Amino acid sequence: MTKGSREAAERWPTIALVGSGAIAQTFYLPTLRRYVPILQRLILVDSDSERAKKVAEQFQIANYFTDYRDVVHSVDGVIIAVPHHLHYSISKEFLAAGVHVLCEKPLAETGTEARDMIRLAEENEVTISVNNTRRLFPSYLKVKQMLSCGEIGNPVSITYLDGGEFSWPTASGFYFDSKLSRKGVLLDIGAHAVDLICWWLGGKPRLVSSENDSFGGCEAVASLILDYRGCRSEIRLSRLSRLPNRFRIRGDQGTIEGGVYDWKSVIVTKNGVGRKVFKVHSPENELLDFGRTLVANFLNVLRKEGKPLIPAGEVLASIELLEEAYSKARRFPMPWYEGSTLFQRR
Amino acid sequence: MKILVTGAGGFIGGWVVESLYLTGFGQVRATVRRWPSAARIARFPVEIVLCDILNHTQIERAVDGVDAVVHCAYGPREVNIEGTENLLKASLRTGVRRFVHLSTIDVYGGREGNVDETLPFKYTGSEYGDSKIDAEKLCWKYSGKGLSLVVLRPTVVYGPHCKLWITKFAERLQSGNWGVLKDLGEGLCNLVYVRDLVNAISLSLDSRNAAGQAFNINGSEVITWNEYFRRLNGALGLPALQEIDPFKSKLSSTMMMPLRLAARHLLKHYGDSLRKLSRRSDLAKQLIGRSEKSLKNTPSFSELSMFKRRPSYSISKAKALLGYEPSVSVDTGLELSIRWLKHETLFSCDGLG
Numbered sequence: 001m002t003k004g005s006r007e008a009a010e011r012w013p014t015i016a017l018v019g020s021g022a023i024a025q026t027f028y029l030p031t032l033r034r035y036v037p038i039l040q041r042l043i044l045v046d047s048d049s050e051r052a053k054k055v056a057e058q059f060q061i062a063n064y065f066t067d068y069r070d071v072v073h074s075v076d077g078v079i080i081a082v083p084h085h086l087h088y089s090i091s092k093e094f095l096a097a098g099v100h101v102l103c104e105k106p107l108a109e110t111g112t113e114a115r116d117m118i119r120l121a122e123e124n125e126v127t128i129s130v131n132n133t134r135r136l137f138p139s140y141l142k143v144k145q146m147l148s149c150g151e152i153g154n155p156v157s158i159t160y161l162d163g164g165e166f167s168w169p170t171a172s173g174f175y176f177d178s179k180l181s182r183k184g185v186l187l188d189i190g191a192h193a194v195d196l197i198c199w200w201l202g203g204k205p206r207l208v209s210s211e212n213d214s215f216g217g218c219e220a221v222a223s224l225i226l227d228y229r230g231c232r233s234e235i236r237l238s239r240l241s242r243l244p245n246r247f248r249i250r251g252d253q254g255t256i257e258g259g260v261y262d263w264k265s266v267i268v269t270k271n272g273v274g275r276k277v278f279k280v281h282s283p284e285n286e287l288l289d290f291g292r293t294l295v296a297n298f299l300n301v302l303r304k305e306g307k308p309l310i311p312a313g314e315v316l317a318s319i320e321l322l323e324e325a326y327s328k329a330r331r332f333p334m335p336w337y338e339g340s341t342l343f344q345r346r
Numbered sequence: 347m348k349i350l351v352t353g354a355g356g357f358i359g360g361w362v363v364e365s366l367y368l369t370g371f372g373q374v375r376a377t378v379r380r381w382p383s384a385a386r387i388a389r390f391p392v393e394i395v396l397c398d399i400l401n402h403t404q405i406e407r408a409v410d411g412v413d414a415v416v417h418c419a420y421g422p423r424e425v426n427i428e429g430t431e432n433l434l435k436a437s438l439r440t441g442v443r444r445f446v447h448l449s450t451i452d453v454y455g456g457r458e459g460n461v462d463e464t465l466p467f468k469y470t471g472s473e474y475g476d477s478k479i480d481a482e483k484l485c486w487k488y489s490g491k492g493l494s495l496v497v498l499r500p501t502v503v504y505g506p507h508c509k510l511w512i513t514k515f516a517e518r519l520q521s522g523n524w525g526v527l528k529d530l531g532e533g534l535c536n537l538v539y540v541r542d543l544v545n546a547i548s549l550s551l552d553s554r555n556a557a558g559q560a561f562n563i564n565g566s567e568v569i570t571w572n573e574y575f576r577r578l579n580g581a582l583g584l585p586a587l588q589e590i591d592p593f594k595s596k597l598s599s600t601m602m603m604p605l606r607l608a609a610r611h612l613l614k615h616y617g618d619s620l621r622k623l624s625r626r627s628d629l630a631k632q633l634i635g636r637s638e639k640s641l642k643n644t645p646s647f648s649e650l651s652m653f654k655r656r657p658s659y660s661i662s663k664a665k666a667l668l669g670y671e672p673s674v675s676v677d678t679g680l681e682l683s684i685r686w687l688k689h690e691t692l693f694s695c696d697g698l699g
Contacts, residue, residue: 161692165385168382169382170382172381172386173396175384175385175388176384176385176388176394182391184389213389215368215390216390216391217390217391218388220386221689239385240385240689240690241513242691243691243692244692252518264347265361271475285626330543332689334685334686336682336685336686337368
């Protein structure tokens with residue numbers, strides 16, 4: 001190896017991708033494949049050895065392991081793409097070993113876990129960032145800017161509706177195993193919705209009410225009402241049925257609205273002025289294109305050429321709110337399940 | 347009693363699982379073919395396993411240790427026939443004490459008048475109906491080998507979580523393009539509320555008299571399809587329904603036929619590309635949306651044929667041998683269904699309140 005090529009190789013960090021399920025296969029690996037030197041050094045880890053082998057072959061990854069502990073001390077950075085309830089336990093071991101972490105959302109299941117992850121990163125002088133993809137939507141950033149500069153005056157209410165039949169091609173089905181975690185759509189999609197509201201408003205709202213449809217398992221429909229200095233936010237999430245999938249922010253001088261999955265435009269209606277559609281430039285055509293932005297940023301962080309786009313500390317308020325929402329949740333009234341004498345033993 | 351429920355990701359299978367859990371009737375093992383369809387039943391802390399009934403290994407694992415099977419899974423022909431036989435074979439081998447097979451009134455092949463269980467099967471050329479006949483024949487074959495079998499033939503099953511008869515028709519009514527179909531809608535709509543069907547399943551699980559029998563399962567009242575549209579419309583709180591010219595209905599169905607066939611073909615072979623296209627182009631999104639809406643709000647030929655048929659499915663045998671008694675009126679069933687619909691889909695909102 002020449003001195004030049006050795007230096008070039010040294011510039012490429014070694015990364016472990018822990019988890020080879022749906023998010024790894026559809027989001028991270030197609031992006032990592034674009035960086036040949038990274039892919040050559042990539043270590044894939046999955047406790048399911050068959051899946052690890054299959055995915056490693058598919059993406060031509062030479063190194064794969066079944067236990068992440070075997071690689072904790074051999075990598076510069078790690079991408080955590082495992083079931084939600086494992087984010088904390090696995091991340092903390094890498095952080096303690098001085099490894100930079102990019103964690104899938106939700107960062108953690110509780111505020112305590114999230115704070116511990118952030119503390120460990122600080123103590124070991126590494127970064128921990130999180131893939132709250134919607135923070136990268138240009139339209140959502142536009143909303144943030146508009147609210148910050150008072151485009152619609154003081155925000156009075158926010159409605160955020162996000163729902164559709166669950167279609168994520170989960171490999172392990174962990175989303176539906178109440179023995180692993182009883183947290184469903186609120187943790188999964190609420191990690192986006194609650195975080196966006198905290199981010200847009202610039203603070204942590206107070207929880208007013210939390211309702212869901214859990215009977216002891218993983219809820220599929222959830223509603224939250226939050227309040228932040230008089231601005232009432234209503235979030236409705238569903239894994240069962242398609243909802244309007246839109247958000248609307250009312251201010252005392254106008255309204256901003258948009259599609260939950262539309263990262264290229266927002267509509268602003270100002271009192272006495274009228275309605276205007278703001279087109280926002282975005283090179284991303286597919287949701288998964290944001291993987292490129294995120295992975296490129298993580299590589300820059302590892303080379304000490306940049307800071308994380310979404311540091312874990314920024315989503316802490318939302319994780320704390322989600323935890324509180326679970327602890328205070330009540331079940332929706334569902335009269336179609338009530339008063340039934342079904343299956344009573346005769 | 348440990349009960350295996352196949353097709354637990356579906357409307358009826360989901361209700362069976364939920365009811366088993368809520369009433370503590372038995373321990374449930376629910377099977378789904380794909381994980382995403384487990385979202386509804388996962389709200390209950392029940393055992394959920396992945397099981398494609400065409401996969402022998404998965405079936406062996408699913409039936410291991412169960413006392414009874416409620417077979418709600420259905421799909422294309424091979425699933426209905428080969429899959430059902432796989433399950434029957436495994437159930438017989440492992441000593442399952444009761445096998446409840448969810449069949450359909452379609453096995454009578456669209457007969458008119460009073461239809462009871464003495465009538466023979468009738469093939470019509472429909473993939474669903476014909477394959478359900480073949481599946482039932484396999485059930486009887488295994489019953490002959492000693493499997494304790496009960497076959498239920500439900501009519502039009504509706505209720506909360508029903509996309510076919512509730513969500514779809516509510517959307518049609520809300521669109522303003524659906525109405526009373528005059529003579530074309532005066533056929534009989536044999537509705538059974540899902541909770542009544544689930545009750546019949548529970549009776550089938552432990553009734554000694556039921557073994558080796560097939561039962562029609564119908565609701566407490568039989569109304570016309572036009573009346574169904576009116577009552578559903580009323581339950582939704584929509585303005586009174588208009589009458590639709592039968593000639594126009596037939597003409598629209600005829601005109602929509604090529605579009606329906608083309609859409610089916612495109613979705614089957616180019617679904618992903620179409621979805622990508624609609625995300626990238628506003629025009630494509632609008633065109634696809636408009637075509638989809640027109641198709642949804644126009645009755646198909648098979649629907650028009652169903653809306654004018656006048657069969658009446660007798661439940662005398664189920665009453666006598668099973669002790670089945672439907673208890674939910676159409677009005678109550680629709681009221682609960684619409685409360686569910688409004689709760690779950692925020693139906694009739696403009697989206698943001």
